[in-house]
Each structure stands twice: as structure tokens, then as C-alpha cells.
Amino acid sequence: MKFTGTPRIIFFLVILALNIVADQATKSMMRAHIGYYDQYFFFNNHVTLLRVENTGAFLSLGAKLVQPFRFILLTLLPAIALLGALFYSITKKGLSNLMVTGIVFCIGGGMGNLYDRIVRGSVTDFVHLKFGPLQTGIFNAADVSIMIGFGLILLNAFLRRNDDQKAEKTIIEDHSVEL
Template identity: 35%
Template structure:
């Protein structure tokens, strides 16, 4: 594979996404008390009570979904399937030269976030989550991490780009 500016851009976004996620998780593990069923852990306000830092270890996927699955299903749905999908998406963005920079960034962010969380599941058998948003009950998130944020941001960008493309072709 020839390393073009486009390829370097894709690789750089993926690597920076993984690095930011992994560094943030290490910092949280070292500096924030773990929240468990017995111990409520720390709730560190970042921006008032709207944006809070706390430390949980998640054996499932986004918002803990899948944590109650048996080990075989968990490996299949949270490791093998994501690895296969990430591989296909990575192949797609390297081969589809018609993708614009925003779509490339979105796909690379999704891949980077996905790889970061899959790495945690393989190495630690759980994913460290630590960010929580509560906008006075109007909008509340589960506890998430930078990898989740990258995947979500990438998806939002892809939706916006899809609507923009439809609008220009209509």
C-alpha cells in the first residue's frame, strides 16, 4: 500500500483517537476512585453538576448493554463482531476514493474509538468509562469514555454528511 496524504490522514486520526482514549483511561484509573456497588466512588464536577467525572468499569458495551450475556455471546458480540466490522470499514475507507474529508474523519474516528474499546475488552476484559452529562434532567447520558465520544461524533458527522449529499443531489 502506497502511503498517500489521504492514508496518512486516516492513520493519524485513528492513532490519535486511540491515544487520547487510552491516556484518558490511564489518568482516570490512577486518579479517580472506582465506583462499585459497595463504594459510590468519586463524583468530580468538571462544569458544575452538568459535566461530571467518575470512574466505572464496564463489562458490557455502550451503557453496560450486554454485561449480563454469557461469556461466549459476549466474546462473539463485543469482540469478534466489532473486529470484523471495523476491518470492513477500514478497508472501505482506504479503497473508496470518493469519500470527502469529513466522511474520512468520521469513519476514522469510529474505527479509532472502536479499536480503543476492543483493546480494553481484550486486555482488561472491561472498558473504563468516566464521563457523565446531566443537563438538569432535560438531557442525561450514561457514563462513557472518549472512545464512545469518538464513535458517536463520527456517526453524527456521517448522518449530517448524508443529508448534505442528498440535499445537493436533489
């Protein structure tokens, strides 16, 4: 069953709101209870809570750009992309529930970070993971939402590809002629 029309919009808004609320609530808790660059280690130092204010994008890319380039690259273009994704996910017919959910997670995470950038001038990041030589940059709940969204979109593409291959195989088998 695919969500269409009003149920799709309601589903969209609920998932979007949950993503934004979770992101803003966790950032608010970090700002209230953890000082800049204070570190708290968990799970044998595999998880670190460390509050930083990121004026750039992922891994602080673009933080040293001068205005107006930083505004264009880190605020205006993401806002346009989010509006485009919002329009696409609401108006595009035939999108699977999985695809819509993935897009909504990406939009929710993007909106959470964009809100911070507009209101605070930076994005609050606070989680760092390290497992042996592998480690992440410092990230937040919005970044997790975006990654979950991309994961769902990739899963949708994989499942759709498999469905298309099965349908193609069925068509070929149905139309094959025995000699």
C-alpha cells in the same frame, strides 16, 4: 480537494492515532487518579467524573451474557465491523474527506474500546452529564470519537443529498423545453 492514495492513508493514520491516543491517555489518567466509583462534580453538578469498568457495551448492555456469547457479541463482531470499515474507507473510491474523517473517528473510538475489552476485560468509562431531566450514561473519549464520527457521516449524507438535489434541479432546468 479529495484525499486519495497515500495522502488519504496518512491522513487516516494520523486521525486514527490521535483518537486512540486521546482515548487511552484519558482512561489511563482516570485509572491512575480516580478510584472505583469515586465522584467528582463540576459545573454545578452538570458534569461528573466517575470511574467505572464496563464489561458490557453501551449502557452495560450485554454485561450479563455468558461466554462465548459475550465474546462473540462484544469482541469478535466489533472487531470484524472495524476491519470492514477500515477496508471500506481505504479502498472505496470517491468518498468525501468528511465521510472518510467520520469513518476514521468511528474506527478510532471503536479500536480504543476494543483494546480495553481485549486487554482488560472491560472498558473504563468516566464521564456523566446531567442537565435537568436529561442525562447521559457514563462514557469515555472513545464514545465521544464514535459520536463525532457518526455526526460527520450524517452531515456528509445531508450535504450530499443537498448537492444531489441541486444537480438534479440543474439538469431538469437545462433540459426543460419552453412551450
